[in-house]
Each structure stands twice: as C-alpha cells, then as structure tokens.
Amino acid sequence: MQKIKPILVFTCFFLGFTCAAQDSTKKKIPIKIGGVLGITYEGYGLNMKPAGSGIYSPRRPWNQVRFMFAPTFTIGKNFSLPTNFNFATKATNFAGPYAGIKDQSIGQFITNPSNNFAINPTYKWAELQLGTQYLKYSDLSTGDIGIFGAGFDLKPNTYRIKFFTGISQQGIDYVATPLPGVTGAYQRTHWMFQLGKEREGKYSLAFNFSKGTDKKSSVKSPPLTVTPQEGFTASMVADVYFKRGWFIKSEAAQSYFTRDGLQPLSPKLNNSFKPFIDGRTSTGKDWAANGSIGKRSKKLDLSYTTKYIGAGFQTTGYPYLQPDRWDNTINTRFIAWKDKINVVASVGGRVNNVSNTSLQSNQFIANLNWFTQFSDRFSTNITYNNFGFTAASGTNPYGIKNISNDLGLTTTYTWSNTKQLNLLTFSYNLSKYDERDVSTGVQTSNNTHTFLLSYIPTFFTKELLPDFSVMYFHNTLPSVKNTLLTFSSSISSPAFKKKMMLRGQVQYTLGKLNTFTSNKNMIASANMDYKLAKKLTWNVFLSTNYFKYGDELAPPVSLDGANYLESTYRTGLQYKF
Amino acid sequence: MKKYFSLLFLLPCLQNVNAQITTSLVLNQPSATITEWMNNATVTYVVNVLDTVTRPVLIKAELKSADGAVIATKDLSKAQAFNLARGVRVFFAKDVLPLEITQFSGSYKAILMKTGKLPAGTYQLSVQLVNFQNFAPITAEQTKIFNLVAPQLPYLIVPVQGATLQARKAETAIIFRWTPLLPKTAEMPFYRLQVFEVLSYQQPLQALRGNQPLLDITLKGQTQYNWRPQMSFTVDSIPKRFIWTIQTLNGNQQPFIQTASNGESRSEPFLFFIGKDPIVAPGR
Secondary structure (H helix, E strand, O other), rough: OHHHHHHHHHHHHHHHHHHHHHOOOOOOOEEEEEEEEEEEEEEEEEEEEOOOOOOOOOOOEEEEEEEEEEEEEEOOOOEEEEEEEEOOOOOOOOOOOOOOOOOOOOHHHOOOOOEEEOOOOOOOEEEEEEEEEEEOOOOOOOOOOOOOEEEEEEEOOEEOOOOOOOEEOOOEOOOOOOOEEEEEEEEEEEHHHHHEEEEEEEEEEEEEEEEEEEEHOOOOOOOOOOOOOEEEEEEEEEEEEEEEHEEEEEEEEEEEEEEOOOEEOOHHHOOOOOOOOOOOOOOEEEEEEEEEEEEOOEEEEEEEEEEEOOOOOOOOOOOOOOOOOEEEEEEEEEEEEEOEEEEEEEEEEEEEEEOOOOOOOEEEEEEEEEEEEEOEEEEEEEEEEEEEEEEOOOOOOOOOOEEEEEEEEEEEEEEEOOOOEEEEEEEEEEEEEEEOOOOOEEEEEEEEEEEEEEEEEEEOOOOOEEEEEEEEEEEEEEOOEEEEEEEEEEEEEOOOOOOOEEEEEEEEEEEEEOOOOEEEEEEEEEEEEEEEOOOEEEEEEEEEEEEEOOOOHHHHHHOOOOEEEEEEEEEEEEEEE | OHHHHHHHHHHHHHHHHHHEEEEEEEEEEOOOOOHHHOOOOOOEEEEEOOOOOOOOEEEEEEEEOOOOOOEEEEEEOOOEEEEEEEEEEEEHHHHHHOOHHHOOOOHHHHHHHHHHOOOOOEEEEEEEEEOOOOOOOOOOOOEEEEEOOOEEHHHHHHHHOOEEEEHHHHHEEEEEOOOOOOOOOOOOOEEEEEEEEOOOOOHHHHHHHHHOOOOOEEEEEEOOOEEOOOOOOOOOOOOOEEEEEEEOOOOOOEEEEOOOOOOOOOOOEEEEEOOOOOOOOOOO
C-alpha cells in the first residue's frame, strides 16, 4: 500500500493540474468524450436434489456487481486522456497469487487482477501510464500480466523510450482453513525499460530490460508452496520489413532467475548480473530466441518461424511461459481459384526437454483450414489438426505415444424463393486420440464422432429469425461409451420499432453413458438488448439449466435420478459516449 | 617413520570413536531441482552420540554419478563445524550439502547454472563425519543411491491456441486434451482442468487470475476430458472467449513443480473463441 499511495496522489495531482490548465486558457478548446460507462449485476442460483449432495459445484459467484468506466477525453488536437476503470465488488480468484482470497485490503483490491484502474494521459508522442497496465514490450521480456504503477511511453520521431514500475501482486498471507484456504503470495514489484528505434513498416530495433522481485517480508504467514522469486531479463528485438512483403523478425533474450530467494547467495556459481541481480544457489541463467522470415501478399502468405526457450529461461513478465522447448513451424495462407479457395495451414514440430535433463519428447503439429466457395449456393470448409507426441521409454518398457487427430467437414447449401432464403448446413467431425500405455504397450483409442445438421430460414417479409439444429455426439473408449443427442432451436426478433432486440433459445440434450439410464438436460435462455436512449443500452440475459442424472451416480440409491437447477441472471446498463 | 607412527596411533582412536557414534542417512524422493532439497526433509542425516565427549565435527558430503565419479564436493574449509554432544542430532540438506560451498564439476556445473536441475539419472550421495581440523574420518561413510527425474509439465493440445469453435457444437460438448506429465512417474498425477471466461473488457491472463472458472475439475491420470458446458453461446449478445489451463498436482493435491516459473504447476494457457457458426445466414 505504501507504494500505491504516491501513485494515487500523483494521479490526483496530475488530473488537477490538467483541469486547472484548461480553466486558465482563454480560447475555447474543443473537448470530446468517447468510450463506455457501464454497470452490470450478475446473479447465480443453484439448487440440488438431494440437497447438499454436492453433485454439482457452483461455477459463478452468487452475486457480483461489475463497474466499467472507460471514457477517453480528447482536449484539442494533441491531448487525450484515456481512462479504464473496471472492477468487481467481490473477489473471485481461483488461480494465481490471489487464489482463495476473500477479504481484501485496499491495496489488494487495487492490484487484484479482477480489477483495472488505469489513466493514460497522452500529449502528442508522450504518454504517461498510470495505474494498471498490461504492457507488452516483446515476446520474451515482459508482456502478459497487469502491473499497477507508473511509467511513460515516449515516441519522439523514430525513437522509442519506455519505462514502467509497479506492483503486480500484494503480499497475501497463507491461510489453511476454512478449506480450500488461501495459497498466499509474496508482494512482487516490477520495473521495465525499453530503448529503441522504429519506423513503422520499415524496421524496429529495441533493447528491453525487465525485472521482478518478490518481497520476503511482505507476508506474516508465508505461503507453503510458493517461494519468493526474482528475475531479470534483457532482450534485443530486431525486425526488418523489405519491399514486396518480405520480412525478418527476431528476438534474443537472456534471463537470470532466482527460483527461491530464501537460498543463500552463491558467488561460486557466477550467476550474478550486477547491479541488477545477485546470484543465489537457486539462480539460473539461460537464453531464449525467436525468429521468423517470410513474405506477405494479398494472395499468399508464407513464413518460417522458430522459437527456442532454454530450460532455465524464465521471466516474471510471462509467468506461465513453459521453458525447455524448440518450436519450428512453416505457416501459409493462400487464396486461389478466383478467390473461391481460402487455405490457412501450418506444419511443424516441437522438441521438448532440449536440455535433456530428463527424457526428450517430440511433437508433430499440423493444422489445415480449407474453405471453398463452389458456387453462390454451395460451400465447404475442411479442417484438420494433427498433434503427435512421443517420448522415449526411459525406465518404462514403452515410450509415451499420444496422437491426436481431428478432421472436420462442414458443407453449406442455400436456396431461396420469393418469400424466403433457406440455409442448410451439415457438419461432421472425427476426433481421434490414441494413447499408448507405457507399461503394457497397449494402445487405447478415444474416438469421437460429431454430426450437426442446421436449418435457418430467413423470411424476406418478416423480422422473425428462427433456426433449428440437431447434433449427435458419440464418444467411445474401450470401457466407456458416451452418447449425446441435442435438439436446439432459437429465435430472434426486433421489437419496439427496432429499439429492442430479443433472442431466445431452447436446448434439450439426451445423454447416455454406457448402460446407465439416460440423463437429460434442458437449457432455456433469453437475451434482450434495449436502446433506452441513443447512447444508453439496457441488457438482460437469463438462462436456466436443468440437469437430471440417470442412475450413473447410484449407488447410493438416493442419487438415482439426482438433479440440479442452475440459473444465471445478468442485467446491465451501458452508456456509450 | 613419524607418519607411520602417527597412523598407528590414530587407527585405534578412530575405531573407538566409531563405536561411540552411529550415523544413518535417509533420502526422501530427491527432486532434480537441487535447491528444493534445502526446504524439506529430502536429506536426513541422523547422528547418535553414545559417549559423553563433546567434539566439534564437520559433515563431509560428496555427490557421485552411478559409476562413482565425483560430481560435487563440499568445500570443507568453508563448512560449518558442529559440536556434537551425547544424544541424537538430526541434520538436513542445508547442513549436509549447502550449495553455496559445494563445488560442482564441469558439465554438471554448467547445466545446474542454466536449469537449476541435475540431469535425470542415477546418483549416489556419500556423507561422513570428519575431524574439523584435519578432516580425518570420524565415522564410516554412509552412501545412498537414488534416481532423479526432472518432470516436464503437460502441454495443451486442443482446443488449440486461438481456435474458434462452432457455437452449436460447443454448446453440446468441447473436447480438451493435453500431453501427460513427463516422464511417467510411479505416482499417477492429478490434472486440474480449469476453463475461465474472458469478459469483453478483460485481458486473457486477467481472467485466468481473477475470475471464477466455469469448469474446475480434477482428473487422475487422464489426458482428455469432454466438457458439457451447459450454456447458451448463440443467444448471449456478448462474444465468448475462454482461457484454459492444466494444473498438475501430486498425490497430496499440491503443485507438482513448485519452484518453476509460476510455482503453481500450471501449463501455459490457451485462448479459444466461440465463433458465430459459419452457417449464419446473411443479414443476421
């Protein structure tokens, strides 16, 4: 909280100064406001029979209110003030540092990933960044976590100068009970800096430096399964764009990462990078790089991409980055046959565990999406994904071998008369997943067939838009057979002189697992968007989900025919400036 | 001549002390990430002093490969001396093999500096009490042979990163697949599959770290799950985006790898979208 206070004070001071500066001008400077202001309430209900049986877990908070205030004030030609305040009244964290937290301090509330408080006053090429920012400097330095703090982004001419410092998470005490408890986290502070030169569409050269540090004294009750960490990353990005669509992109990075800050310093291992980081016995230093070369044009894109992440490469700016891998892919997109064929495809592989600290594994990855418009009435879309994963046997008699294959075919046919346009779609998917048992060598196949048939009539003289579909899902494993049959129909229509848009849907699914009696699922949903005024919209969404099991949960007998009713209610007002 | 005389004098002394001190070494599932040994009871060295003499000692420790080649040695000149008195005393890894004064040999040092892990394989840990002045052995060497594995977290397979699923199909079922934990461990891991809705104004990781998951299920060993969302994607006017991940847990339902990156044992998440069906008629 101590670090947040100066940022809040500075923000108020800056805004006050801005307002005062506007008041003192004699000329009338045009002020424009754009953006969104909104409030949403979400209600959730769950009733189970038998009550308290725990057959289903709630998947939303019982009540939640979300606020959104994201206007952009533009004053004159050169000054703009984008703001982005969105926050929820109740903490709902299940993953990450805030997992399990219920009662938050003000500091925890402000830095909770659920919430966002950002102001970015911008004058010509100078942007001040205040509050919560998701700043992506590059793919290997920092990029996907929100940090509450202050910094700037300057773009004078072709130069790029960026700096930001702040907190991504507050210290959170470990709490054991009531279950599931609170995992706890150390307060993490960050700083990042970029110096570069860029000419859009020509080249980009940038040096990035980022650091994150956990404060050991930030918790009274330290987390049991989380260690205080510290990481420093330096990277260089170089992109060049040539004539006729050719390009080369590259980045190389070096990281120093301390996995456990409670371990002693280790001058012997020579893994310090002073003054940025002092090496400990748990500090690793490793590198990563990515690059791509290719050509883009109107009808053909072709590129080769490679990405290597060293086994010890870690950065606090991408906490979920998985290290120790080398990816190579060839990607293409082309349009052919008088623009009637559109193909997007990629093929490549991944080697895991390149450092060979355990068994190396190989993955083959191939994706294809082929769309053909044969005529105005008839089109097809074919998709294919293959993912093969193999690893040596090691101490097991057989190696791991998992092969995933997905083939999809969708055909669409339209026909019309003077009253209506009809659209019929048929879709088939085969999803196959073969897995080898490493002890016996026996391969099991998990096969899924999906059929979908849809019919949509569009009436030329009516505003009512119905659609109907039926879907069959059949999944088999050696000891499991799971079948789902879904009937679905929806309808939409404008009302009140098109001020209101109404949509409704009913889904009924009959499910059968092995020889158990069928389970049944009924979902009814409705949505309304009503324009109360030119810029004010009222949205209401209602959904109710009733699920009745067959006898798959029994014994005990009391669970034979167990069921639950889940309701979701959402209403919100949105004002667009 | 003096040397031999001294040795002849020391030999019975050593035997005498040996008889007065008994030691035992226990290793409990060592992790390839060697710093993890320091935080728990991976290495337990129990010393039982039977006589009433108080003596300062050092703990000598060596890490060897399966063929007996020394790969790490504790620098005894910098080691902490312990005063052993009558009774039982328990030492842990941070006392036995403190990494800050342990010298690793060439290739092992390089890989440890990069990854923080020792390569997978069979190792031996030898521990012995020695005199704190001349490093002469006080007790017999205790050696334990152990295997190291460096587990790799699963990678997500489908829905692939950035995939757009057909709304009608996704309303009935969505198939999730991921690779298994590598290498296969004797204890079957638990995979916690979580799917989070990314609200319209949210960043994907913001949703993962801030929202309640729509699906939160823990599965033992299996690497595929057919999710029945029981939701209406076609009616809601708000576009649907989801982020999903796998958290790999051990038998105690705790994160399998605690000192790697996020410390949560969560695999790199994938984002997928629920698209309007390609069957949508013109004008809708």
